[in-house]
Amino acid sequence: MKTLRILTGVTALAVAITLFTGCKTTCGTSSEKLTPEEAHRIALDAYEYGYSLVTMEYTRRVMTNVREPNFGHAPMGWLLKSRTYPDASYKVVTAPNADTLYTTAWIDVSKEPYILSLPDADGRYYLMPMLDGWTDVFQVPGKRTTGTGPQKYAITGPGWTGTLPEGVVEYKSPTAMVWILGRIYCTGTPEDYDAVHKMQDEISLVPLSSYGQSYSPPAGEVDPTIDMVTPVRDQVNALNTEEFFNVLAKLMKDNPPTAADAPIVADMARLGIVPGQPFDASQLSPEVQQAIEDVPNEGFSQIMGWLKKGIWKGKNKYSHGWLYTTNTGLYGTDYLQRAFITAIGLGANRPQDAIYPTSEGPGPFRSYDGTHKYVMHFKKGELPPVKGFWSLTMYDAQYFFVANPLNRYTLSARDSLKPNEDGSIDLYIQHESPGADKESNWLPAPSGKFILMMRLYWPTETPPSILDGTWEVPEAKEQIF
Numbered sequence: 001m002k003t004l005r006i007l008t009g010v011t012a013l014a015v016a017i018t019l020f021t022g023c024k025t026t027c028g029t030s031s032e033k034l035t036p037e038e039a040h041r042i043a044l045d046a047y048e049y050g051y052s053l054v055t056m057e058y059t060r061r062v063m064t065n066v067r068e069p070n071f072g073h074a075p076m077g078w079l080l081k082s083r084t085y086p087d088a089s090y091k092v093v094t095a096p097n098a099d100t101l102y103t104t105a106w107i108d109v110s111k112e113p114y115i116l117s118l119p120d121a122d123g124r125y126y127l128m129p130m131l132d133g134w135t136d137v138f139q140v141p142g143k144r145t146t147g148t149g150p151q152k153y154a155i156t157g158p159g160w161t162g163t164l165p166e167g168v169v170e171y172k173s174p175t176a177m178v179w180i181l182g183r184i185y186c187t188g189t190p191e192d193y194d195a196v197h198k199m200q201d202e203i204s205l206v207p208l209s210s211y212g213q214s215y216s217p218p219a220g221e222v223d224p225t226i227d228m229v230t231p232v233r234d235q236v237n238a239l240n241t242e243e244f245f246n247v248l249a250k251l252m253k254d255n256p257p258t259a260a261d262a263p264i265v266a267d268m269a270r271l272g273i274v275p276g277q278p279f280d281a282s283q284l285s286p287e288v289q290q291a292i293e294d295v296p297n298e299g300f301s302q303i304m305g306w307l308k309k310g311i312w313k314g315k316n317k318y319s320h321g322w323l324y325t326t327n328t329g330l331y332g333t334d335y336l337q338r339a340f341i342t343a344i345g346l347g348a349n350r351p352q353d354a355i356y357p358t359s360e361g362p363g364p365f366r367s368y369d370g371t372h373k374y375v376m377h378f379k380k381g382e383l384p385p386v387k388g389f390w391s392l393t394m395y396d397a398q399y400f401f402v403a404n405p406l407n408r409y410t411l412s413a414r415d416s417l418k419p420n421e422d423g424s425i426d427l428y429i430q431h432e433s434p435g436a437d438k439e440s441n442w443l444p445a446p447s448g449k450f451i452l453m454m455r456l457y458w459p460t461e462t463p464p465s466i467l468d469g470t471w472e473v474p475e476a477k478e479q480i481f
Contacts, residue, residue: 034270036291039284042267043241043292047299049264050248051236051339052135056177057251058232059346060106065226067219075220077114077207080104081200085188088403095345095399098410099391099455100183103128103200109157110176110254115168115211116155119202121148124195125185125388125457127353129329130155133175133255135342137329137350144353144387144458154208155180158256165211175255180205181347185389185457187414233343241295245279252276260333306340318364320475322454324357326467354388355466357454357473370431370447374476380423385471388458389413392427397449404444405433411443429476452476 034042063080066073072092074080085098107114118128118141127142141151152168157176164170182203186196206215227235239247253276257265265275271292273279281289307323310316315337316325329350331338341348345356361367368374376392384390391412394402401409411417411427418440419425428434428442429452454473456466464471 034288036287039271039288040291040295042271043245043295044299044302045264045335046248046268046271046273047244047295048303048339049261049268049335050244050252051299051303052342053133053251053255054239054244054247055232055236055342055346056131056133056135056179057247058235060177060179061223061226062228062232064106064220065223065228067222074105075217076106076108077205077217078105078220079200079203079205081197083197083200084193085186085409086401087407088401088409091400095393095395095453096401097391097393097455098188098401099185099389099412099457100126101186101196101200103180103182103184103203105180105205107155107178107180107205108176109155109160109173109178111157113154113156113160113162113164113170113208114178115165115204115206115208116153116180117204118151118153119199120150121184121199123148124199126183126199127349127457128180128182129347129349129353130171130173131179131181131347132173133177133251134331135338135346135348136174136331138173139171140350140353142353162208164208174258177251177255179347237296237300239296241292242279242281244296245273249273249275249277249279264333264335300343303336303339303343306336307344310337310340317469319472321359321362321364322357322473323359324355324466324473326351326355329353351459351467352461353458355454355456355459357456357466359452359473359476362476362478368429368445368450368452368476370445370450373428373430373434373479373481375479376427376429376474376476378425378427378474380419382464382471383413383425384454384456384473385460385464385466386456386458387460389455390457391455392443393453393455394429394443394445395451395453396446397451399451402444402446402450406439406442406444408442408444411441416440 063073064076066075068075069078069080080103082102086096090096116128121143125143127140127144129137129140132138141153154164154168154170155178156170156172158172158174184196184199186192256275272283307316310325311318315327316323325341327334327337328341328348362374389412391410393410396402417425418438426441428438429445431445431447433439434442459466461467466472
């Protein structure tokens with residue numbers, strides 16, 4: 001990210017406070033002094049900077065625009081509990097998983113805190129990441145970090161001060177918008193479904209003012225103007241320059257930038273993008289208006305172009321046909337990486353919690369195809385090194401599950417994988433069954449193009465580890481007969 005200067009410490013904080021609280025009608029008046037080239041650069045940087053916040057807001061609108069919980073939606077302040085894994089008929093959200101059941105909620109902590117109570121998980125793997133409006137995972141209680149005993153947390157807003165009930169730990173959110181994106185491991189058997197459902201039903205989320213009382217969240221209010229059909233990314237990408245910066249400026253009032261963001265916030269103010277104030281493009285010169293007109297298209301192209309550039313700069317990694325990143329969940333001032341992860345995997349965990357290697361083919365210029373057969377070979381003792389769990393998921397070319405005779409969409413450690421005589425394990429990835437003796441290790445593929453995704457939850461931090469590159473995902477190697 002290119003900025004005019006780097007401000008740190010007291011200076012950055014002072015600038016940030018001035019911009020957030022001291023700007024009235026005069027902020028942004030220096031925009032008339034901007035050249036079209038300066039304005040274009042600032043607007044492009046601002047688009048990449050604000051893409052995550054705007055996308056989070058549009059996602060929140062769509063997911064909460066219902067009166068009561070239904071599949072994939074719940075009003076603000078409600079817990080949404082997924083009860084079963086989707087099957088191949090599910091076409092709502094891309095890249096579904098069959099490893100964890102979600103327990104999620106959107107809350108607004110601008111007025112008062114919310115208290116999240118977690119029951120005894122009895123050793124079960126789970127995590128409850130909490131994302132702020134900028135997609136940073138600011139806290140993540142769960143088995144890795146806080147254990148599996150009973151826990152209570154107060155999620156407080158950026159300006160809140162007060163007294164909390166005894167035994168409640170404060171988690172301060174940097175923003176008013178919070179997305180709780182909990183995941184609970186489940187094997188998918190009827191017995192394990194029942195156990196996870198019991199745990200889900202014992203999780204509670206209440207405003208501080210209702211803590212310790214009988215509480216039912218109010219029904220949601222449905223806004224008929226919200227587009228519930230068009231994918232969120234398409235809605236955000238359809239915003240023109242003025243619309244995008246208007247939404248961004250409004251959101252920045254209750255979801256303030258950090259002190260480290262002061263340089264880019266100062267640049268944005270020069271263009272008239274100020275927290276809490278409308279962005280009025282008509283106040284800019286005709287030349288500047290023209291210079292920033294196509295910024296949304298240019299900005300999104302740069303965001304998606306980061307896929308390849310990020311590999312070259314070491315932010316994203318590519319090996320044996322697998323693409324992944326260990327730069328998720330906490331972004332600092334790496335705005336382009338944050339925007340890229342928002343675009344392709346909104347809600348990503350911290351790398352210590354999960355890594356998602358994805359492969360569209362055995363090489364950069366080849367795609368997987370069900371007319372071929374592939375094998376992933378793991379040497380003895382070299383299955384994915386994790387403390388949580390690992391899985392290999394099959395998707396079609398649109399990132400949906402693939403219908404197959406076994407209704408099997410993943411292979412993982414919970415399956416009875418059959419080892420070879422030397423203790424190694426082969427996973428067979430193909431359209432037709434490899435035979436009864438190998439079917440336990442078969443991941444059914446479609447007849448056409450497909451995509452593979454691994455999930456490594458709680459990867460080990462000491463070698464061998466995917467985090468430091470001392471363990472790599474093996475190639476899904478095409479078999480030539």
